[in-house]
Amino acid sequence: MKDMPVTARRALEIMGLFFLGWTVVLAKGLLAPLLLAFFISIMLLPLYRLFQKYKFPDVLAIVVSILALVVIFGLIIWFFSSQIVDLIRDFPVIQENVTNHLNSLSAWVEGRTPYSTKEQINFITEQSNKLLGYAGGILSSAAGSLTSLLILLGLLPIYIFLLLFYKNLLLRFVFLWFPDRKHEKVEETLREMQVIIKSYLFGLLIQVTYMTILLGGILLIIGIKHALLIGLIFAFLNLIPYVGALLGNIIGVLITLASSAELWPIFAVLGTIAAVQFLDNNILMPRIVGSKVKINALATIVGVIVGGEIAGIAGMFLSLPVIAVLKVVFDRTEKFRQWGVLFGDERPEYSPMHVPAMRDDSEETQMEIQRRNNVEPPREDT
Template sequence: MTLQRAALWAIVIAATIYLLVAGRGLLMPIVLGLVLWYMVDALADAFEQPRLARVHLPRPIALLAAVLVIGGLFWVLGRTIGSNVTAVIAASPNYEKRLQGLVTAGAKMIGVEQAPTLGELFDRISLADTLGSVAGAAASVVSITGIVLIYAGFLFVEQAHFGRKLAIVFGHDAHQARVRAVLERIDREIRSYIRIKTTLATATSVLGYVVMAWVGVDFAGFWAVMLFFLYYIPTVGSILAIAAPAILTLVQFDHLTPFLIVLLVIGTVQIVTANVLEPALLGRSLNLSPLVVIVSLIVWGTIWGVVGMFLCVPIMVVALIVLAQFETTRPVAVLLSADGEIPEQAP
């Protein structure tokens, strides 16, 4: 019986992974639409709560304010990234010359007399294929953006009737209360994770921008935006957030002082926020095993690319809470947890 159950679980997991990979083009816009809906809804809830002078915003006004804020942020980020990409292309000859000098110096250090040129290193790359891939990716992003907005809009329409549908499906009061308790716990954990992550990501990006602007690093605003997004990717994101600005600084300047300043300051900020502040603020709310986080990062990154890397932790939090609600899957939830303490079953 145990072998049969293990075989059944193996088949279910394999089929699920296959569907996630094969249906990536269909599922990813839906998931991104769900994420966008959730962000707008959470921000609208924050606006709706009484703040200064106990002013209570009506739901439509709070929702409109949330849409404007999220849309404005995406517009600013898009303009920042777009303008800096153009500037990077214009400055690329200078970086190429500096990078060639670093390659030559590195080759001499290891005893290679004739250092390869950048053209020799990248002669296998087809410019036409590269430009075609970039154009295809840009067109794909534009098309997905429209679909994501459509899905998010319909989710807001569906939200108005979701509570009534839930009451009809789970007619028994006990079942309905249990489902609502699980959904409320998932909502509470995810909102806490997003709030803390966003606060720390903003702090790291602002500090990074101040340091890079003070040193004189090119495109400091662009790299500050990258620091913000990379903070949402566990472990790997912190490493990239330290390495990318430091390498750019090394290529840009002829001496090591700016490189060391950027490396040490941004590296210290990333290490302190990711390893000291974040665990202290999140506490036991997530309680995911670090090994599970790394494995989920690799798995979801392989399945859904960068989007999967951003969503791997929220997905595993939802999985942990749901698996903890059933006796047959509670052992799996224990294995996913950091210390074996998992959420109690909803009454």
């Protein structure tokens, strides 16, 4: 393998990536729940170890940890359902507001274009029929998605239980893949992955909480109807990098537009979301999650799109932690270090075209670039 030409090695790597991607697409029904269970089990490790510290048997410690997770998600679902019920109660008002907004829009269009109200109604009716047909197709596929979701919710606790119960066996399996001289680096990589996954997931949990309270609270003070629902929806959608924030803005505007006969609340919602998001991106989230691994925007967007194509919304949520884990593994591997550089946001200060030192793949060069980009080294975690 070492005597093989560089071009042949790169061709084998690309072929390997292709077949790996093909395998992931074919096995997405199995891999998506397993990955989700893996990340959640990493997040539950501190709670599990706390119960172990108080002499809980292994099985009981795992079951209590999973029950605590179920209670948290149950409270979130209850809160979301109560907000949706409030929205449904206001349906007559929403219907009236939507009608008024459409009439105002129709009058504005008629005054500035040659299209009369009758022509607009015909156009809207035609497009509505197309939309209803499209919606019927979506609802048909949603029924299948709902079945898949119920299966996922049933399998997820089982997967989490088994991953925690057999964690030592799985770790032994990983170490047996490598020679003894590599075990120290493997241990270091596993610890770093654990730290990054925990900090990322706990950071997201904290982010959802303060985004819901902060955004929903400010909108509630301003006097926006269904403020907490807008805050909760935006907080969860914001977990999907870039795409989620855009969808959150659109849904927030639509809920506000349907709930109010005036237009000023829309600008209030957009301004509040922009201010809260600026605070989140530049002050709060960097301090909570830190900068142990930086993923560049290009890798993030491509990862979200690929994850969505492979596993839908679950794939979008999982894309960033998966890329972060892959970057940790690639950075620790001699043969695949260039892929870690491709995923990272540690930009060289000088161009490799003009400064030959930037072409070096040594650890010293990488550490210097990380230092200049303020990337923190991972801390040890037991």
